[in-house]
Amino acid sequence: MKEIIFVGRSNVGKSTLISTLTGKKLRTGRRPGVTRKPLQIPYQDVQITDMPGFGFMSGVKEESMDAIKDNIVHYIEDNAGDIAFAVMVVNTGSFAEIVDRWNSRNEIPVEVELFEFLHEMNIDVIVAANKIDKVGDVDETLDGIAQRLGMMPPWKQWIDVIVPVSAKKGKIGELKKLMQKKLEALRAK
Ligand SMILES: Nc1nc2c(ncn2[C@@H]2O[C@H](COP(=O)(O)OP(=O)(O)O)[C@@H](O)[C@H]2O)c(=O)[nH]1
Numbered sequence: 778m779k780e781i782i783f784v785g786r787s788n789v790g791k792s793t794l795i796s797t798l799t800g801k802k803l804r805t806g807r808r809p810g811v812t813r814k815p816l817q818i819p820y821q822d823v824q825i826t827d828m829p830g831f832g833f834m835s836g837v838k839e840e841s842m843d844a845i846k847d848n849i850v851h852y853i854e855d856n857a858g859d860i861a862f863a864v865m866v867v868n869t870g871s872f873a874e875i876v877d878r879w880n881s882r883n884e885i886p887v888e889v890e891l892f893e894f895l896h897e898m899n900i901d902v903i904v905a906a907n908k909i910d911k912v913g914d915v916d917e918t919l920d921g922i923a924q925r926l927g928m929m930p931p932w933k934q935w936i937d938v939i940v941p942v943s944a945k946k947g948k949i950g951e952l953k954k955l956m957q958k959k960l961e962a963l964r965a966k
């Protein structure tokens with residue numbers, strides 16, 4: 778069966794977003810790292826896979842965080858043929874700061890690495906810019922995300938890639954539409 782993978786840093790709202798999309802209750806929480814193993818949830822004629830969150834988690838050793846990243850990469854490599862597309866969920870308000878912090882240490886931010894890896898694997902990516910309810914200047918912030926992912930601002934040039942959402946407030950209409958468009962293209966193949 779075809780699947781849509783949801784990836785992203787811990788605590789960005791992946792599980793909340795999937796719950797809002799599917800109507801199925803998933804464990805969400807303030808405590809990062811609740812989702813450790815890929816979790817499959819039926820969605821229309823495909824399945825959604827809630828991937829473990831990567832990045833810093835309090836109480837989790839650095840080796841375990843690397844292991845989680847390796848698991849995600851292996852999962853994608855092993856299942857590439859079945860992956861219809863990916864939804865990369867980001868916390869809109871903190872994305873730029875986190876990416877800049879990594880860059881200043883001359884390290885590639887995990888989300889940038891993953892975004893590029895998915896493209897190398899020929900997997901289409903939707904960037905769900907979540908927690909938009911907490912952002913003041915939406916356009917400026919989304920421009921900053923686009924630019925850091927290698928897409929020339931303004932972000933409005935990339936409305937088929939970047940979609941602002943608020944999983945918590947149930948504002949996910951545009952994401953649903955974009956997912957639908959991709960699923961229909963897939964069915965028509
Ligand atoms: N303000 C706000 N909070 C959100 C939103 N989506 C999720 N959250 C909160 O972010 C926290 C982490 O959510 P969760 O779905 O567990 O993140 P995950 O680790 O990526 O699966 C929870 O406290 C959610 O209620 C959103 O759109 N806006």
Ligand SMILES: [Mg+2]
Binds near residue numbers: 812
């Ligand atoms: Mg989760």
